[in-house]
Amino acid sequence: MNGERRTVVTGRGRARTPPDAAQPPGARPADDQGGAPEPPGTETQDPDPLHTDPNCSGECGWAAPHGYLHGDLHDEAPRPDEASALIRAQLRIALGTLAIVLAVVAGLPALLALVPAVARARLGGVPLSWLVLLLGVQPVWVAVSLRQLRRAERAERDLTRPVDGP
Amino acid sequence: MTAAAALIALVAVLAATSVHGARGRRSAGTAADFLVASRGVTPWWNASAIGGEYISAAAILGSAGLVLAYGADMLWFPIAATAGYVLLLAFVTAPLRRSGAYTVPDFAEWRLGSRTVRRVVTGCVCFVGWFYLLPQFQGAGVTLRVLTGAPIWTGWAVIVAVALLLAASGGMRGVTAVQAVQYWVKLVAVAVPAVVLLTVWNLGDGPDPAAADPPRFVSATRVQVGADVVVTVPAAVTVTARGQVDGVRRHDATVPLSPGRHAIGAGTGLVFPAGAAVPHAEGLPVQDGATWTTPFGRDRPHGLFHTYSALLGVLLGTMGLPHVLMRFYTSTSGASARRTAAFVPALLALFYVFPTLYGMLGRLYAPELLMTGDTDATVLTLPQRMLPGPGGALLTGLIAAGAFAAFISTSCGVVVALAGTISQSTRRRGGVAAFRAGAVLAVAAPLAVLPRLGSHGTADLVTLALSVSACSLCPLLVLGIWWRGLTAAGAAAGLLTGGGLAVAAGLARLFAAPWTGWTMTVLAQPTAVAAPTACVVMVAVSLLTRRRVPRRAHRALLRLHLPDDRAVR
Incomplete structure (x- = not known):
């Protein structure tokens, strides 16, 4: 080679x-x-x-x-088909994360722009939209990134296990 | 007193920085040390450093200013910025680290085996870095001017000198320590005054920003205009003026200002009576409280497109920032780089609560910034307004320390990334001398442009840099990492199209005549048009040239995606 x-x-x-x-x-x-x-x-x-x-x-x-x-x-190296499967699995996980991110990033502005009632709603005198945009979305990103991390690491461990087993 | 506090803060930050820089200098010996600090940095430390590097002048000063001026429509930027790191984690970090390349051009050349692509990528990286340095320098100038009254170039000179010294002496090792510490410095410097001021507002039964009419001066206020400005006066008012008003020189004369546009000369001082409606600088919308607090509340042309395009620019642009990507090379492995990236959103989420609070308070207590157009100074002006006396000066000093930490860390990061990229593409690869020359080149270009720039908010300039990155480096990285069919020709065509469009739009907006209608909207936020175009061109040309897919593309992908202990030993 x-x-x-x-x-x-x-x-x-x-x-x-x-x-x-x-x-x-x-x-x-x-x-x-x-x-x-x-x-x-x-x-x-x-x-x-x-x-x-x-x-x-x-x-x-x-x-x-x-x-x-x-x-x-x-024999530590994965077989080619296993490797390709890992890449596909990782891509699936990443696309799942992308879907969540895009749903929030595309959905929130559309909701607020097209339904003015939501944009004007207030919760205890504070505009609801400010609460959501300022405090509500960032924790979602933290959760999504931890989910992505866990899933990507698990996919790699799953690749390791069947080879190390015997 | 404010000036003294600011100067003490500046000196303290410089001293802390030089101590850390010196520690790095002792251990930095070779060119590779300079570039990636020998890759011995733990995830938390590195994540703090990324946070420190990413939270720039735009994040602290710019986003507060944007909220003051435009209100709820500006709450999207922090959301998109953090989301960008989530996508970076999902698509880029671990594979990029496993590629083992030092810089983005290294990655491109390794993946596609073409020197031509390398040169194109180097060009894109330079433009992103240069555009990114502009707001840092600009912000430093504004900060020193507002706090001490020094001419605007003083701030530029200080920041350039420090960035060059740090980058050229300690390389990345020095910078890593500096960056990580500075994230926490910035967080404290921004959070503590915010909490204090919020308490003051709450205890003092401060006005409700949502209920208010268009902003008014709470008490009789003297406004000093720093640069020539055209303002819109919402309601008739009689002011006492010293200086140039509508082309007539006044000496402490009472001048009635009718509703409409008025030109105020640089250096003019105007005294407004209490309760007068605040005139707004040209281009800033006059909004009542309800409009200001409601997303899409004001009738902005193409508002939804504008928001989506800006969101997309920040979201994708964050994935391609060369100085942030370079940070991941300092992780010990792909897995460690991924953990690093996973910690960053938490650090950013913690930080991003505060600038918006300043923007809200600014509308109540420092509305004259809407008139002078210096909305970037919101964070710096507020403590003195709300707490006149030593308490306010202390808080101002704290904020100034955070702001300078921001300028220094981001500028250093970008200068190191640019210098590394430029020196790697010289004929005799690397070398400390080439690195230093690269650092000088990195700051020279933005410095040459700065004096001709006029008044652009720092956040505005950062979105410009991000849009260039979103339209060029982001598609290259994502397709290069996940699609084996990418060819050198496809990558080059896509980079030239996307990067070219974004750079052209940015330059047209900064330097060409004012634009209107759709042209203005697209030039201001080109990403929604240019990024998809770049992707389509990249894929289409790659398919057309698919017989020239690098033969080892499959093996390259394996190396990028297999766990570190399996494929790389």
Whole structure:
């Protein structure tokens, strides 16, 4: 799969140099694609001297997909169909969130513009619309974002479980 | 006393900032350190930093001013801003972080493998950043002018100098610490005075903003006009004038003002009797209390389109802000970036209650701002109006500290993001020298435009930046992350169309002749037209060139969406 590095459709289609061996892994993941060749020696400093990035402790960047296709990651990598299913699931979750957001953002102005009685309603002397717009909607966003977070994380855990099981 | 309080606040914020900046400077060693602070920032810390960076001059000063001037119709912006972070969480953060690219152009080049797209994206990022810096500088100028009487360029100079120093010396590490602390500084600085003033209003049986007629001066009030202004006088009134009124120079003479338009020269002082109706600067609507408190209450042309387009601009624009996106690269993994994004709406929700309260109180206690047009000064003026004396000065100092924290943090964030983007696209990628040159370039463009800008509210200028981002970077990110069929040609065409339309609309509105009717509405809020156009162009051209879909698009998508410990090891 080393040929992968040269399958990039580049603007000029010129030959790409593989990542400089002296370059620390994970320094410029983008470069591993050959999309952005680094003149050797321009970045010899360790960008992550304290190794604060747990993902970059060993190999990083595109080394991993190579690894999993060679099967040397102990079957940890999901099968292609599982991976596609995960992407579809995540998209479904995100679209669900989008639907809620759009319903509120499109519905509230329409309601207030088209039904003046609602816009003029008062609750204990305070305009109802101010209460809703100022205090009512923001908590909805907090709840929706926590829901999105929980669902997205669960989708990822569900992907992990059947592989780790046996 | 106000000036002294403001100066003390400014010095305190500068000192705190430089201490944090110095701490960052010691640990920042390499170019990569400068850019992403070695990616060792926890979700809460990073979420605070994002909150600190996002809550800008526009959020504090601008939205209060908008509420003062326009009322209930302006309550939508905070809603859309927070909702933007929800969408950012749902569609962008985790995948973008997993791509491992430092900046949006890096992402575009990695995903589509094209240097041309990279250049186009870099252009879009620059425009978004430049438009975003304008209101920060403008707001800083207004703040210092209102509080100390200094000429408007003093504020510009202070903010530019601090942003450049911080960005060029500490890079992002310094900025992360500064930003996170500043979110909490801003929250306290805005919340405490708001609670105090609200209590004063409540205990003093203050007037009801909803019941009032068009705003009136509570007591005899002297109004000093800072810049030439044309005002609409709602009811006949006799004032004492010193300066230029309707082209005639007056020296403490009584001048009857008939209902209608009058030109007041810069530096003129007018004394209004108690109970007089407040004249409104040209362009600001004269509204009674009921109209002001009712959403869509005044008969604005194309009101619903205007609201939807503005909402869409803020909503989608928030997804593409380069300085916010860059923050997520400092998270340790995609999952951590997602947690970071999930905390942000809570922080914003907490903050956004307060500016509206200032706007409401401003209509009661500082209505002359409607006449001078300096509605951005609402938050700064109120404490002195409601609590003359040391208490008011103390609160003013607190608010000034929050405002300066806002200018500094947002300006720094944008300058770092722009400098990173610009330096990465130079021939010899990165490097501290290129980063510093990028920082200078980032502030030079808005500084050149500022003197010619005239009077535009800060919130107005921020929506402009957001609309550019909504029409260019947002479609690129969403389609690039979720649709494998995106091609380099499609992305470039969409970016040029959407970004071009939004930038053209913004420039036409800022610098060309006044517009009317639908032209004005669309130029003011182009997003509802330009963003869908950009998406359609991006998809259509991608489909036309579908044989040039990058062959590794599928693998790129896997990398973006598989959990970090599975795909990236």
